[in-house]
Amino acid sequence: MQAIKLEKPWEVACVDIDRPTRKEGEALIKVKAAGICGSDIGAFRGTNGLVSYPRVIGHEIAGEVVEIGPNKKGIKTGDRVVVDPYLYCGHCYPCSIGRTNCCEHLRVLGVHVDGGMCEYFTHPADMLVKIPEGMSWVQAAMAEPLTISLHGIHRGGLKAGEYCAVIGAGPIGLVAGLVAQAYGAHAILLDIVDERLQFAKKLGIEHVVNSMDKEKAIEEIRKITGGTMAQQVMECSGSNAAIRGTLDFVSNAGRITLTGWPKKETSIPTDLITKKEVDIRGARTSAGEFEEALDLINSKRVDMMQVLTKTITAKEAPATIIDIEKNPGKYMKVVVTF
Numbered sequence: 224m225q226a227i228k229l230e231k232p233w234e235v236a237c238v239d240i241d242r243p244t245r246k247e248g249e250a251l252i253k254v255k256a257a258g259i260c261g262s263d264i265g266a267f268r269g270t271n272g273l274v275s276y277p278r279v280i281g282h283e284i285a286g287e288v289v290e291i292g293p294n295k296k297g298i299k300t301g302d303r304v305v306v307d308p309y310l311y312c313g314h315c316y317p318c319s320i321g322r323t324n325c326c327e328h329l330r331v332l333g334v335h336v337d338g339g340m341c342e343y344f345t346h347p348a349d350m351l352v353k354i355p356e357g358m359s360w361v362q363a364a365m366a367e368p369l370t371i372s373l374h375g376i377h378r379g380g381l382k383a384g385e386y387c388a389v390i391g392a393g394p395i396g397l398v399a400g401l402v403a404q405a406y407g408a409h410a411i412l413l414d415i416v417d418e419r420l421q422f423a424k425k426l427g428i429e430h431v432v433n434s435m436d437k438e439k440a441i442e443e444i445r446k447i448t449g450g451t452m453a454q455q456v457m458e459c460s461g462s463n464a465a466i467r468g469t470l471d472f473v474s475n476a477g478r479i480t481l482t483g484w485p486k487k488e489t490s491i492p493t494d495l496i497t498k499k500e501v502d503i504r505g506a507r508t509s510a511g512e513f514e515e516a517l518d519l520i521n522s523k524r525v526d527m528m529q530v531l532t533k534t535i536t537a538k539e540a541p542a543t544i545i546d547i548e549k550n551p552g553k554y555m556k557v558v559v560t561f
Contacts, residue, residue, distance in 0.1 A: 225537045226341035227544075227559065231276045232269025235541045240279070243345045250298065250348045251290035252306070256364035257340040258283030259540070259557045261393065263333065264548050270486075273334050281340025281559075282308035282332040285354065285363035294348035303358075304351040305366050305517070306339060308332035309508050324374070324510040331508070340540070342561050352513040355521040361534055361558050362520050365527040368556070369516040370509035372399040375482040376406065378506040379455040383407030388444060388453035388472045390434065391460030391483060392419035394530050394556050399457050399482075400428045405524040411447055413440060413472075414460075418552070426529050434468065441471050448474070457482060457506075463489045475499045480506040530555045537561055 226240045245251040263280045265271035284306040291300055298304065311318050311326035318326050332338040332346075339346070354363045372395050381387055387403040389396045392414035400410035400423065412423045413434040420431040430447050434440040444452055452474040458466055461483030469479045470491060479501060496503065519525040532554045535543050540559050547554050 224342035225561070226279045227281065227537060227540045228279050229266055229276055232267065235267055235544050237538050237541055240341065242343045245290050245345050247292065248294075248347060248349075249345045250288050250294075250351060252284075252286040252304065252339070252344050252346060253289050254284055254286040254339055254342060254344050254561050255360040256285045256534075256561070257281045257559045258364045258368065259544060259547065259559065260368065264544065264551075266333065267544055267548055271334070273331070275335065278333065279337040279339075279341055280333040281338035282306075282334075283364050283367040284308065284332075284339035284344065285360050285366075286339075286344065288351070289343075291348055296349060296351065298348060298351050298353065303354040303363070305354060305363050305513060306332070306344075306346050307350040307352060307513055308338070308367065309510075310336070310347070310350070322510055324508045340537075340559060342537075352517065355517055358517070358521055360560065361531065362527060363517070364558050365531070365556060366513055366516040366520060368394055369398055369402075369519065369525060369527060370512040371395050371482065372402050373512045373516055374509040375399055375457045375459070375480045375506040376402050376455075377512070378504045379457060379478040379480040381406055381408050381455050385409070385454040386411060386448045386451070388413060388456045390414075390456065390458045390465045390468065390472075391462075392416065392423050393459065395482060396457075396459035397423055397426060397428070397530055397555070398525065398527070399459060401426065401525045402519070404429065405519060409447075411444060411453060416552070422555075434465070437464075437468055437471065440468070444472055453477060455480070459483050461485045463487065467491055470495045470499070470501065473499065473501055476501075478502040478504065480504050482506045527556075532557050534558045534560050
């Protein structure tokens, strides 16, 4: 069967591998669509220190169940499902309080273990979520990135009527802005690239701000919010300068959620955290948010097709991954179809 595999950094190919055999407690899934994520590009570059090689990539997966045994969710052969790709132990402290995304032994598909960008794939049956009737395979494959945006919004406790400043107009940041507005909040999307901000405007994001000049960005947010600043700031870029800027964009008694992965430590003024009494929270992957993501897509409260750049075949995937790495500005979301 076909699979998209990294032999080592900078070496990606569509290869033939053996079809997997289902073990007890697992389902065998015929993969229909799999999204290419920024973490896949990081794995290709060799800049994601968590990735081991060789590795089949892919964690944004939708497909049809072809074999399954008894399971708690009542999923059966023929069901259309998405895959929750965050494998947790179920025994450590974070797992015991339901925060499985923080598992001390977390394994992520396409990072620590082989992913699902292949024709057939096995996965724990209890980590599958049914797709609503009428939803396309491509839409379903984009549920996983929506869960990342949702988790960041949830971690900040966003409420209707509040201002939510989102830093980084990539796929996660754009979708976070759409989620904020679906929640009845006011989205302010910040980026240093005007083309991305204009794209955000076309998607219907209420406010966009170029953050290249931080002082101007602060003043613009002050005007938009009537002087209050943003009650929630969600950082999605991983830029050290952007992480530092969250403390300037957030309101007194506001919340900051850190979703982006910085390459190095960020120096921040802790006196400002105390002065504003800011809550700062990490937001890693997602936990139990697939059902809501699928509902938001199905109801079109968040239209993920707006961020789809194109769909491709498995054979086109290696060249596309190479091009995304070289020309990231040309792409938002790409989905591989099988």
